[in-house]
Amino acid sequence: MEMKALIGLLLLAGCHGVSSVIYSLKYFITEASGVSNIPEFVGVAMLNELQMGCYDSNSQKMVLNHSWMDQCARDYPDVLKDITLRAQGYYQGMKADIERLKKRFKQTGDVHTYQFMSGCEWDDEDNATDGYGRYGYDGEDHLALDMKTWTWTVLPQQVKLDEGSAARGFLKNYYNKVCISWLKMFLTYGRSTLQRTERPEVSLLQRSPSSPVVCHATGFYPERVVVFWRRDGEELYEHVDHGEVLPNPDGTFQVSVDLNLTLVPQEDWRRYECVVQLKGIEDISILLDPALVRTNWGKTGPGRDGGVKSEITTPIIIVCVVLLLAAVAAGVVVYKKRKR
Structure with missing residues (x-):
């Protein structure tokens, strides 16, 4: 879910230094049909680039990833309940959306994915806020939220969908108030983790x-x-x-x-x-x-002294911890690349 930040890095040629941090609360949701051995629905919540919790259709509960999130859930149980109910609602809604889109595009029962990427951002220096929402179907852009008019645009046709004043009011309240308040609340618990520095x-x-x-x-x-x-x-x-x-x-x-x-x-x-x-x-x-x-070709590598000192294989970096997170990450990466 890029929207302004999926991984949060900007590399500008000839311009170095680290900009001020903009805190973000993001959700990555994937609904899949026709895929075996992984949950049909997976949702991941991120504070900046730190995973806070995960919900999937098999367990049907929110699994928290940090002790400070456990404490937050004890202090604010209604928030965790609200997020869990929203995830369950997205599960049922996106499941129906896939069937609707399959009929619209006259598709069969092959593998299909429907993704929702949503988030809000807050700059603690000037108190500026922003948000984003986007749907993707089978790796292609499908819907994008216009944060000025609070309406959805069908992509790539650029057709506006106005679901009425009630829907616009709900979106505006969620992105400008609810999401930002949750972001600030989570930040009070996870700030020490987010603001740490670890040397590479x-x-x-x-x-x-x-x-x-x-x-x-x-x-x-x-x-x-x-x-x-x-x-x-x-x-x-x-x-x-x-x-x-x-x-x-x-x-x-x-x-x-x-x-x-x-x-x-x-x-x-x-x-x-x-x-x-x-x-x-x-x-x-x-x-x-x-x-x-x-x-990684042995003890006779190209050193000025005739070779490297010892045989060292190229490090293998393990990115995925569990299969369901691997599936979500793969879907997001494919969507980002297709979007670009």
């Missing part, structure tokens, strides 16, 4: 002698990180490939930035360095020394 581990990796050298940073928090390559102190823009910031199972993040050195002689490698910038810590710089590059 930075490694230089290379799969084969002809592959790009990868600057891999992992284990950092928050997710707003800047990673780039420099040569002789000047930032490089050519032959550099920036990867997406991805979540780790422990709530931290990882990112990789590739540098193609096909035409660069190895004796010139030390002119290059990878730089990692994260709010709250000093810049991390790692020199491109061939002896420091970790490879």
Whole structure:
């Protein structure tokens, strides 16, 4: 659910530094038909990029992910009940929507997905708020909420749907008041977790002698990180490939930035360095020394001294903790890419 933030990172060429944090409360909901071995309905609640809880049609209850969320639920049981009831309502409503859309598009009983991405944002510096709502069907945009008129637009035809003043009033009240108040409430419990800073581990990796050298940073928090390559102190823009910031199972993040050195002689490698910038810590710089590059082709890697010191395999980063979250994440990523 991108809307302004699915993963919350903006990489602008030539512009570094970390902007002020805008807090967000987001919901990722997926209804699937014709898919076995996973729940028919899954909903995930996120505070910024931190998962707070998950609801699925098999368990039919909200599972909380942090001790501070357990405390929040004890202090405000009506809020947890309200969110659970909303999830159950979306389950039944989106299930009916899939059948309606299948008939509309004259589709059979094959696999189909219907997704809803919703959220609100709050800037604690100027108290500005914003929100977003969007539906997607089978990986394509379907409906988008206009936050000015509080009406839905059918995409890509750009047809306006006005469901009446009562519906507009409900949407306006939810996004401007209810969602923002919940966001601020959750933030009072989870602020210490969200505002922590965890220093990344930075490694230089290379799969084969002809592959790009990868600057891999992992284990950092928050997710707003800047990673780039420099040569002789000047930032490089050519032959550099920036990867997406991805979540780790422990709530931290990882990112990789590739540098193609096909035409660069190895004796010139030390002119290059990878730089990692994260709010709250000093810049991390790692020199491109061939002896420091970790490879996965054995003990005879391309070091100036004749090889790397030991055989090290490329790290395998486990992103998904449970199958149902993997299904939701996959659906969201596909939808984001199709949307872009």
